[in-house]
Structures are given as C-alpha cells and as structure tokens.
Amino acid sequence: MAAEFKMKTKKIAVIGASGYSGEELVRLLLRHPHAELVAVTSRQNAGQTLEQVFPRFAGHPKSKTLHFTEPKVELLAKQADVVFLALPHGVAAEYAAPLLDAGCIVIDLSADFRLQSPEIYKEFYAHDHPAPELLAKSVYGLPEIYREQIKKALLIASPGCYPTSILLPVIPLLKAGLVKSTGIIADSLSGVSGAGRKAELDYLFVECNESVRPYAVPKHRHLSEIEEQLSLAAGTDLTIQFTPHLIPVNRGILTTLYLAPEKHFANAAEMEALGNKIFACYQKAYGEEPFVRLLEGKALPDTKNVNGTNVIEIAWRLDPRTGRLVVMSAEDNLVKGASGQAVQSLNILCGFPETAGLA
Amino acid sequence: MAAEFKMKTKKIAVIGASGYSGEELVRLLLRHPHAELVAVTSRQNAGQTLEQVFPRFAGHPKSKTLHFTEPKVELLAKQADVVFLALPHGVAAEYAAPLLDAGCIVIDLSADFRLQSPEIYKEFYAHDHPAPELLAKSVYGLPEIYREQIKKALLIASPGCYPTSILLPVIPLLKAGLVKSTGIIADSLSGVSGAGRKAELDYLFVECNESVRPYAVPKHRHLSEIEEQLSLAAGTDLTIQFTPHLIPVNRGILTTLYLAPEKHFANAAEMEALGNKIFACYQKAYGEEPFVRLLEGKALPDTKNVNGTNVIEIAWRLDPRTGRLVVMSAEDNLVKGASGQAVQSLNILCGFPETAGLA
Amino acid sequence: MAAEFKMKTKKIAVIGASGYSGEELVRLLLRHPHAELVAVTSRQNAGQTLEQVFPRFAGHPKSKTLHFTEPKVELLAKQADVVFLALPHGVAAEYAAPLLDAGCIVIDLSADFRLQSPEIYKEFYAHDHPAPELLAKSVYGLPEIYREQIKKALLIASPGCYPTSILLPVIPLLKAGLVKSTGIIADSLSGVSGAGRKAELDYLFVECNESVRPYAVPKHRHLSEIEEQLSLAAGTDLTIQFTPHLIPVNRGILTTLYLAPEKHFANAAEMEALGNKIFACYQKAYGEEPFVRLLEGKALPDTKNVNGTNVIEIAWRLDPRTGRLVVMSAEDNLVKGASGQAVQSLNILCGFPETAGLA
C-alpha cells in the first residue's frame, strides 16, 4: 500500500449497519480518532438518521446528520476509502468484488472470505461460493497472528466470534508443539447477540431468559475456519470437537478448551516444567499484545471483565489428575469477536496506532 | 423396613429449611399427597411462620401455622418419621447420627454421606469426616441406579446437582461397555441458586448478570462422588475432567459430556450400528423411568424445559468427524439435582408411588 | 346451568394453545383433578404432540398422545364441554358464536367480550366488534367480583393481565367510598411474556435485557375495560391514568396505584382511623379469598412471590406527607392475570372447588 495512504484520516462506510455487529462498528468508528464515518447502509432503515435507528448515539455530532442509505456500490466507492461489510454470508461477497474493483479496501465481517477452499465453504454454508476468485486475495483478519499480512491486505476476512475465542488460545500452543493436534475440544458459551438482530421465536426474551442450551451439535459452521486455521498452525490437518451453547446474556463468549500436552507429565516436577513452557509460550506470543490479557494467579476469565472492550482474557490450568491442559478464554463477541477486531485490522492496514479507537 | 411403615402418610421434618434446597423441599413436601410436613428448622428464622419466610407458600394452609424452630434433635425425633437435612457439609453429619439413633430415617442433601472413603472426603472437603462410622450404612440416593438399595435404606445420601447431571447420562454407557472409562470430560453450566443463599459479593445480581465464568478449575469437590460412582459403573478406577461454569439463570444445569466410544467406528454403517446400541442402552436403562427424558430427532436439552420439574433431559450425538460421542443433559439443579431427587428417594423407601408429589 | 353438569369431570379444549397463555392453560389443565384436556389447537403446530411443542410437559401421560389440531369448530364442539379461547382479539369472537350455538361453554382470554359497548371496543381496538350481539351475554370473569354471575355464565370474558392487577386492589375501595373516583393513577410493570409469543424485534432477548421502557402512553387498550369496571364500582363514569412499562422478566406484573382518600386526614389519629377502615374494607372483600393475599406489617409485593401461582399480593400505605393512599399489587400475568384466573372461573361455573388445579 502506498505510504501516503497511511496515517491520514480515512473515510469509512459500513454496509449492513443495522445489525448488532454493524451497530458496534458504528459505535467504535464514531469515536475513532482517525476514521470518518461517511456512509451507513441498511435497506430497511434507509432515509433515517443514525439517531433514529440507534438512539444511544444521540450524543454524537453525526447522529443527526448521517442518514442510512440503500447500499449502492458505485456511490459508496466514491465516498469511502474503506468499506466494512456487516452482511450475511453469501450477500457480502456480492459487494466485495465491485468495491475492490472500484479501489476500496474491504473489511468483511461475514464468513465469505475466511476459508481458502470454496469446496469447504460449500460443505459448511450449503451454497456455492459467490466469488471464489477472491479467496486467494483475502487475509484472515486475526491481527495477533496475521499482522504482517493485514498491513498489505486489500480484502480482510475478519474472523468469526467463536473462532477468535478458540484460535488465539490454541494457535501458540500448536505452533510451539506443546499440545497434540488431535483430540482438541472446544466448549463455548455465547450471548444472544451472536444470533444477530433477527425476529425469530428462538431468540425472544422469554425463550432465552432462564434457558441454557447447546445448538448446532456436532457440526457448527465455524468449525470450517477454526479447523483451517488450527491446521495451518499445527502444520497438519486436524479436526476438533466444538459445542456452542446459548446463554442468557447480551454479550460475551466464554470458551473452555480441553487439550492434551504433547509430552505426558509424570510428576509434579514435570508438570511444573511444562507449566513454565506454556507460560513462556503465551508470554512470547501475547506478552506485548495490547488486546490479549494473560491471567495470572487464581484469576479465571469472566465475560463481564471484557464486555465492551477489545480484550480477550486467557487463563490455563494443567490438571495433575488427568494430565490434561484446560485453557479458558473470554471475549466480547461483538468487539474482539467481530467489530473491534475489524477495527483493529483497519488500524493495522492504515498505519494507525493499533489501539486507536479501541482503548 | 417393616411393611406397616409403608404407604402410610409420613411425618417429615426439614432441618436447614431456609436455603434454596430447603425451600424447594418445603415446596415439594407441602403438596405431597403422602407427606405431612411437621417441622422446619432454621436458626436465623426460628419463631417465624412459613409464610413470613417464604411468602410464595402463602396459599398453603400450613403457611400460617407451621413455625420455624431451632434444630433440636430430640424434639424433631419425636415429631418426625423422616428427616431431611439441607445443611452444609460437615454440619449435616452432626445431626444424622443422633436422628438415626432415635429411629428416624435420614435423607441428607449434603455431601457428608455420599462417599465411601473418609480419606477421599478429607481430600476434597478439607476436614476430617465427622461420622465415618455411618459411611457404610448410607445409600447413594440416585434412584435410577440404586432403587433397590434405597428401598431398604435408613440413611440416604442424596447426590449433588452436578453429579446427577453427569452420572445419569454416563453410567449406562459405562456399564454396557459402550464408552471408554478414560478421558471422560464433563463441561457443566449452573444457575446461581447452586451457590446457595449466601450473602457473598460474588453472587450479587450485578456480579452475575451479564457474566459467564468458570470456577473451581480443575478440582471441584463434586469430582469425588462423580468419580467414585463412575468407577463403580466402569468396574475400574477412573478420573474425569470436570469444569463447572456459573451462568446468569436462577435454576438449571446443562452438562455437555465428551466420551470416546469403546469401539472405533470407521464408516457410516458402523456409526449407525453404534448409534443403535447407544439408543438401545439408554432405552433399556431409562425407557421406563418417569424422570428421565430421552430426546429424539433434532431435539437438544434446554434447561427451560425442565425447570421446576424432576425431569432430566438427555440427548446424544455421534460425531463422524471426530469419532466421539457427545452427550448433553439438562436438569433443574434444585429439583432433580437436589430436593426433587430426595423426595423421589422418600417415595421409594416409603413405598409411595415414585412420582408422588413430583408430577 | 343444570345441576348434573356440576362436579363431573369436564372435557376441555383450548383453541390457540401455542401462545404463552395457551401454554399456561395447558399446564394448569393437565394437572386439574376435574378437567380432561381433550383438544388443543394451533394452526402452525397442527399434527404435533403436546410434548413436541412443549417439552416441559413431557412427564404427563397425555404429552405423547394429545396432538395439536387445526381449530375446527364442529369437531371441537363434539369433543368438549368447555372451550378456552387463547386467541388474538377479533379472532376469538369468530369462534365464540358457533361454539356457544353448539352448546359449549366458552371462556375467552381475549379482549373480545370484556366490554359492554361495541363503540368503546372500536375506539380502543380499531375495528368493528365482530359479534356485538354476544356482549350482553358475556360475564367479566373476575371471580372475586363476579362470582355469582360466573356460576351461571355460558360465555366468560376473562380479564386482561393489567386490569386484574388494578381492579382487585381498587374496586373494594371505590365501592366502600373510601377513595375518590377521580385522579386515579396506575403505574404498571410487566414481564415480556405479556407481549405474547411473537417474532418481533422489540421482544428479542437483546432488546429487552438491560432495558426498561414505558410504552403505549397515554392510551393503552386495557384502559377500556379498567375504566368500565371501575366506573361500575364507583357508580359513576371515571377516567384513569395508566402507564405500562416493559421489564426484563419472563413473568409478573407489579402495579403501583396512587389514590386520593375520599376524606382528607388531618393528623395521625385521623390517618389511623382511615387506615383501620381500609384494612377492614380489604378484609371484608378478600379476607376469605383463596387467591388474594393481603400483606401485613412491612411486607411489600414482589412478583417472585406470586410467579407460578394464582395469587395476587396487595399492600397499601397511607402517606402522611402527601395525604395519598398508595396501593401496590403483584401477580403472575400468565396465571392470575390470564390462564389461572380463567381456570378459577371454570371451577366456579362447573361447581368444582375454586382452588382445584390451582393450589
């Protein structure tokens, strides 16, 4: 990317801004020191002001002047340097190609460009990939892992909420060869905003409150990107077990991971030695990362500590009784799991401070 | 037990009736057709009527006439045929011995008599067992497994809430040799009533609402009884991985279990064959059980379906991608996980219909 | 009604059984000692068993044998002695007439037969009344007020949830002339089930959780029946102020009423005298009522004390600073506010004990 592109305020559009991820993007971009939100689109809200659709932004100067529009690519391409797509999978890809052609940078929050293989896309998303030619160009927008690639990207596929909560804790361990690539289990609990702003009976207050339930067992769509990324980290194809659950909170994902250490520990001394390696591995991977919080002492992750922030909390325990490594993570599914991470990618590719608008 | 004891209305006392389990016991016993609640004790509420302490029971004739008392063993022994102990571990045992000596049947909801070994008790509960001589006399009150022993018991150790949600799904599979006894993982989510009615900051509304968190990782106390019972079922000593999480609901436990089939399945036909065996195993174990609901088709457990009932829902999936068996259960932690199950034991040992007061 | 109709088990149908009120009716009728649920209808669930639609009823013998059907009047009239209508207003009236013609007793939970005037119906419900000729036949199903009329009714209009929470506290005071008929204010808080099982964005978990909001200010539809009934009690036409609010609970209505004593009290002695009259008035009205709980001492209503029960809690305070009377009530909007009260009417008109199936 040309140097002159860097560090200047960028004009930003958000397509599909009326969903929960879109709303969160708007929230973050409105207070971003180097971003100017120039367009928000939503078919059903076209014509309304930001404030009318989202009263919580009423205090912002733009809330009365920025109007939702129909998503028209040509116009958006003229207005914006960077376009965020907060659209359903399948739909996002339709916008990405013309926007890229028109010279925009595209940061897509859908699943459309997260996988390298159109076949796996079809297996998991049940339709042909709408723009397979773009798959090779996209960068998986997990900054802690792909920071260098993001700097040069024109098309970012921002990771899913569950994948983020799993990949960040597991990738360093796999890369360091500290855990086996087989038998990985991820048990995840998600707030209801993860289901999107959809008028469906299953997500009514009365159906979710005082309810806890697994769903999409055993083959949730996010497995596709989780396994692709973990396989890359492990250097070998792997398969994991993943069980998502719906929990009556608005925001937050708590993931508990069950991993087998590569090398069995036979006693307390060996366990301590392995613990030191794991500690060092995480310190090396994330010790300087602004948005990864490695918990110490007796602390365990709690979604209330990260809600509204771009931070992921990670804690781990070696279990001398089972020989297993249990790793736990907590993130805000709409921030680090979606919009915050997308803004983090924006910061990286535009040369802004990585925490701009996110601290 | 003498035949004449059977099927007559029994006089019942509840010691420690002001906690959540105690309150639920009172609720169930008040509407029980063969039980007469004659005494409820609570040090801090002594002197108050049922209605004053629990306004929700105001409609019941006893709510104005039954007064909480101090827990005096001699008096209680004269009043009651059966005494429920809804007390903290360590305290319960102090009451059990004199009540048994005085001729009462004791149904204990604490952990004091669930383990056969005082050494393991001390390892997990951090104090010497207060009445080790009674351990051999107690029966683990899991009716679906120990119905015959319960019929003759004088001292019932009613199982813990987490253990119930794990043991019922796993024991039949272990007994049938369908799953390995190694590598079992139980990931559990519990409502806040599981922490008891305790004035602690961690359980304040504001600290629990919009929060999801693991705790007691990796060695929760309930592991002791879970492993003892699963080892008995497997015929070999085993160790499991167990991670409890606190979820912002009042009631309900959702447990997800990760199990390895004893025999690997290599293709769809073998998977179907194994599935048939699992189906048959559960049907045989629980097909006639009034309080075990084996889900069929696409249904998955949901705590809202069992809250307020003594039912445990169980569903399972074989995963062709990982070769693993995932079993999920849902129960009301205060009913099937505590007081309802204790009343179920009462029904069995008194010769009442097993569903009396619970349907 | 013929004497032989009384006290025999009645065959019951519920039309529109898949909403929250319908579900609650089914729950209550399944355990009712004198009712046999013979038919449940729901267009979208026709063909499914009770258990498939409502897993929580799985333990009941009928849950696997009773199938939802299309609502066909002729067939239902043959099957059932009494038909409950749990349908939207406007729709309910279409079923009532032919069912009455066919000899069924009809208990309608909608607003269609609550008003005496088709003009007021049209003013508040925005369409012509679908069966004005039936208005004169219907009895307003508030048992504590219209018990004698209910005994002889063929068509019961079961009151709305808000009206019940307002009418029961206010009617005795108006009848006794203790409060003025002018200036009455009712401020009500309702759980989300009051909005029905409708797939609308406003009632999504994420939109209701951590949200408190008034709605339908200042002219909610329920004002029509509240004012009609209060006017009858006062013996003069009156108008009240009513503000409903949506609160993130599943169940429960809490209403706070602001009333002006008919006679001003000038000092502590006069306040005490008035207090004694109010106490006596409520005792006379409800002292023997099984489902009205008059709170004493420092107790104030709390929806958690009445949820799941047919009880309404009432407390009141005279304020020496303002001279006003503040009355507060709590009820379960789905039980005393809807289905429980409808079953209470069933009990009365069939000659069953009034608490049958409700205690």
Next chain:
Amino acid sequence: MAAEFKMKTKKIAVIGASGYSGEELVRLLLRHPHAELVAVTSRQNAGQTLEQVFPRFAGHPKSKTLHFTEPKVELLAKQADVVFLALPHGVAAEYAAPLLDAGCIVIDLSADFRLQSPEIYKEFYAHDHPAPELLAKSVYGLPEIYREQIKKALLIASPGCYPTSILLPVIPLLKAGLVKSTGIIADSLSGVSGAGRKAELDYLFVECNESVRPYAVPKHRHLSEIEEQLSLAAGTDLTIQFTPHLIPVNRGILTTLYLAPEKHFANAAEMEALGNKIFACYQKAYGEEPFVRLLEGKALPDTKNVNGTNVIEIAWRLDPRTGRLVVMSAEDNLVKGASGQAVQSLNILCGFPETAGLA
C-alpha cells in the same frame, strides 16, 4: 477560583473507589483527557492494583501501576487537586472538612452535603449531620441547573440517582409555571447497582432475577433533596409522592412523572397550545445541553439507550382524557445519576470542555 487553576490537567483522587460509583468514576477518569488519576482508596483492597480489583481496566497503562491505598487525608491532600468521595453518607463528611482545609476541591457523591438543613438531614438519615458548618458552602452539583455556582464551588454535593431523574424533567416546568407544585408523583424503576456493592441477601442474583418490587414506600431518603430542589424551583415548599422499585437490570433508572398542568386545557386546541409551551420550555432549558436528550415523535425513553452514557432522555405526553402531563426520563444511574454527573461538575469547575471524558 484562580484562573491559572483552570484548564490544566488536574490530579484526582477517589476515596471509596471499590463500590459501583467509585468503579464508574475510575472508568471515566482513566480516559479523561484532562484528569490524572493519582490515588484510589479502599480499606478492603489496600495494596492491590487497579487491575487486580477491576480486571476490566486491565488495558489501561495505570491498571498495573496504580495501587489502592488506605484513605489517609494528609497524603491524599498532597497528591490531589480534586478529591471525589464515593463513600456512604455520614462517612463522607468526615473526609470533606480536612480535605477542604488542606486546599483540595471536594466532589462528594454521598448525600452528606446535598441538603441545606441539618434538621431535614437528621429526619431522613437518622443521625446528626457530621459537619453542618459545611452545608452553606456546598453547591448542589446538577450542572444543567447550577452551572454558574459549580464554576466557583470548592465543595460539590453531586445529586442522587433518583433525584437527577426527577429534577431535570420537572424543574423547568415548575420554573415556567407550567405545572402545579402540588400533587406531583414520581414512580421510579432502578437497576440493582443502585443498591451498591453490598453483600446482602436482598441483592443476590437469585433474589433479584425474575423479581420486581417496590421498596422504601412511602418515604425514601432521596425525597429530602428532591423536595428541597423542587421547592426552590417552584418558589414554594412542596411535597411529592415518590415510589422506587427494584428491577432486574444492572444499570438504569426509568422515572415516570405525573404532573398537573397549571392551567386546565379544555379542548384539542388548548392542549396543542399547552403542548407548544411545554416543548418551548424544554427547548429553552435543554435545547443546547449536551447531556439532555429531548425525545421527539413517538419515541419514549429506554434505559438501554443511555446505559454507559451521561445522557438523560426525556419524553412527555399530554393526556386529553385525564388532563394530566406524563413525563418520562431514562438515565444510567451510575453515570448521569452519579459518577458521570460528578465528572461533568469537575469539567465545569476546572474549565474543561463540559463533555471532556464523557462523550
């Protein structure tokens, strides 16, 4: 205040920083462009870092370096220019006097300096005022009403959460003579954080979830400051009716106010004329205020729109049926109702932009 004091970064201490208001103060001050948080005190957390007590601040540079200390006045007075007191009433006053003597500006979030009369303080708070000599010096920190006084204040009494939600909507109407000073009713709903971080049974998750309840009827302590301020606005002593309710949300107050227009309106034209006056009155009072949002059209307040912000939403309706004016407001009890408003006062008295750290 000396001009040189203005607009320089101020050093700030928070005494009693471990409660909910204190935590929110810390959150706001950590991101404030002109404030440097130099000290936080808490007896029970002394010695711990910010991050240890509040993991959610982990991302901030100070979270690992700033340690909680014992509240020692001498030391704090040397460190800080401005000291916030987030302490219980009665305790706050003990710190205020020595801090003022030592030259600090004090912003008190307790009730200790909100009233002008020590007698009324004693009536409502049940103990003698601990520092009556300071009452005359304190300024009631409601910026929209007392901005000029705040600019020169040395001791700010930041208003209570309920009072803010009532005073801002009512004061302009009283001052303009548009509503009567008699018969005012305020019905308020508060989230549980309003009760503070106290380990009491009443505020446990299980006791608050699925519960709605009034409390402190009819004489809540906040009446004292509400009536004092409204009397000042009305130019005559007045008494109001106030009913607070506890609602299962973490944050937010929703207040519904019932007011009588000073001049009766007899028809639609008069109602429209009055409506225009009310609109103009609010526009004049708050049209330029950054933190008051006057709702238009059909919009009604909703706490979810203001949570986390310093905004109060206000809407109103004239009711042609009752002749009454209904005004509704929504605020975050911890921000506009406590800590945000206190920071707003800080901004005013230090000459910072009023929205600094709050937008």
